[in-house]
Amino acid sequence: MHTIQTPHHNRHFWLLAALWLLASLLATPAAHANRIKEVAAVEGVRSNALTGFGLVVGLDGTGDQTTQMPYTSQGITNYLKQLGITLPAASIASLQLKNVAAVLVTAQLPAFARPGQAIDVNVSSMGNSKSLKGGMLIATPLKGADGEVYAMAQGNLIVAGAGASGGGSKVQINHLSAGRIPNGAQVERVVLTPLLEGDSINLGLEASDFQTARRVAQAINKRFGEGSAKALDGRTIKVNAPTESDARVSFIAEMEELPLESSVPSAKVVINSRTGSIVLNGSVTLGSCAIAHGNLSVSITTTPMVSQPNAMSGGTTTVTEKSNIQIRQEPGMLIQLPPSNQLSEVVRALNALGATPQDLLAILQAIKAAGALNAELEVI
Structure with missing residues (x-):
């Protein structure tokens, strides 16, 4: 038995559909506003650059030409000496280490890093090596700007490329003289971060703007009370913060999530x-x-x-x-x-x-x- 839908039923159906659409629109979240953490960061909480000289071994004949790169043979000589192997001076000059390449190793030591934590490292050839693919970086100390060792790097390289050559022709995809080792270094030393010093912290804006600095200070004062924050200039905001570590971390976490009024950028x-x-x-x-x-x-x-010239003139063409x-x-x-x-x-x-x-x-x-x-x- 078939039911015949009357115009009254049609009106009822469209009314329900309209109410459902209205409810969906009301439930849709508003446009995302900027938060303080997206325009500013706590001063002193930053990463530190690390670098070191290392050797990549296990290459398939694509290493440095040691006759043209003396630091490669010197590096492998120093490494072997640490293992108790001393090479004669005459043999050092004649080393042909086609499977070894001298590299520079760089990494970023994140803030609050602790000993034993793993970080990623980038490895780049500094000689005339044709490819680092398939190589392994041997133990390399990574130093900071103060000359102290903050991490030790070692591991197999990941090189996102391929190449082949023969008969004077060469085909290459991507870059073969640089690679990456995920979690290839372990932190050995702590860099102290001045987060808990004093009774206040400073927020630094990513870009100097007086309007943004004023709005950040207003948002903090509105949430934590008048006088909690003060804009020092167009980039720095001074914020009063708790001195106890757990309370200060909770305060910073809540402060960074405060929304900011959107502003029109300068042309x-x-x-x-x-x-x-x-x-x-x-x-x-x-x-x-x-x-x-x-x-x-x-x-x-x-x-x-x-x-x-003419044939009998004696001149030259x-x-x-x-x-x-x-x-x-x-x-x-x-x-x-x-x-x-x-x-x-x-x-x-x-x-x-x-x-x-x-x-x-x-x-x-x-x-x-x-x-x-x-x-x-x-x-x-």
């Missing part, structure tokens, strides 16, 4: 003069202006000319070159750009010029000099 145009890349943020606006930009091209062609230089300048039409208050309008106006990225480098600088570009120009 900026970043220009990479080497690659011709141009990046504009959403605050860039354009005033009314007129632009004329023409291209200038210089062509130089060389034609060989052969001078052949000479070859000379005749150069033809042409200069061509294309006319530049005057194009009027309307005022643009949104990024999409600015992009549309610049695309209307039909200029290449290299031409836009000069055009944007000229527009800025004329006062029609409402943004800061930064050349990197």
Whole structure:
């Protein structure tokens, strides 16, 4: 038996669907706001760079040519001496260690690292080794800026590449002279972090901005009470914090999660003069202006000319070159750009010029000099 749905049932169905859609919209979380931890960090809590000289062994004939890289043979000689093996001076100069490569080992020692903790290391060839694939790094001390050893690295390299050569031809995928060892070093020494010193901590903003510094201080004072935070300048905020370790950690954890009011970034145009890349943020606006930009091209062609003397003249045949230089300048039409208050309008106006990225480098600088570009120009 089939049930016939009446218009009343249809209205009831659509009413339920509308209520379900409304409930789904209300349950959707609001747009994610910036948190303090995303714009600032506690001063003094940072990582430290480590570096060391090491040797990679076990290569398949792709190591350094020791006759051209004397530090490779010197390194292996010093290593063998530590193991109780002393080589004669005459044999050191004739070492042919095709399976050994001298490398530099680098790592980042994270904040609060403790002895025994494993960290990742990067290994890079410093000689003329063809490939580090399949090699193993022998025990290498990693030192900090003060010359002290903070970690020891050792392990098998992971090289994300492949290559082959023969008959003067060579094929290579990715980079073969650098690799990585996950958890390849163990921390040996603690770097003290001044987190618990004094009755206050300083927050350092990632970018200097007075508005952001003021809003960070306001958010902290609103949550923990007036006078808890004070902006010292456009980058540093001083925050009163508990002196007991557990209480201070809980305080910092809660403070970093405080939301911040979103602010409009300052208008900026970043220009990479080497690659011709141009990046504009959403605050860039354009005033009314007129632009004329023409291209200038210089062509130089060389034609060989052969001078052949007569058979009985005794002269010699000479070859000379005749150069033809042409200069061509294309006319530049005057194009009027309307005022643009949104990024999409600015992009549309610049695309209307039909200029290449290299031409836009000069055009944007000229527009800025004329006062029609409402943004800061930064050349990197």
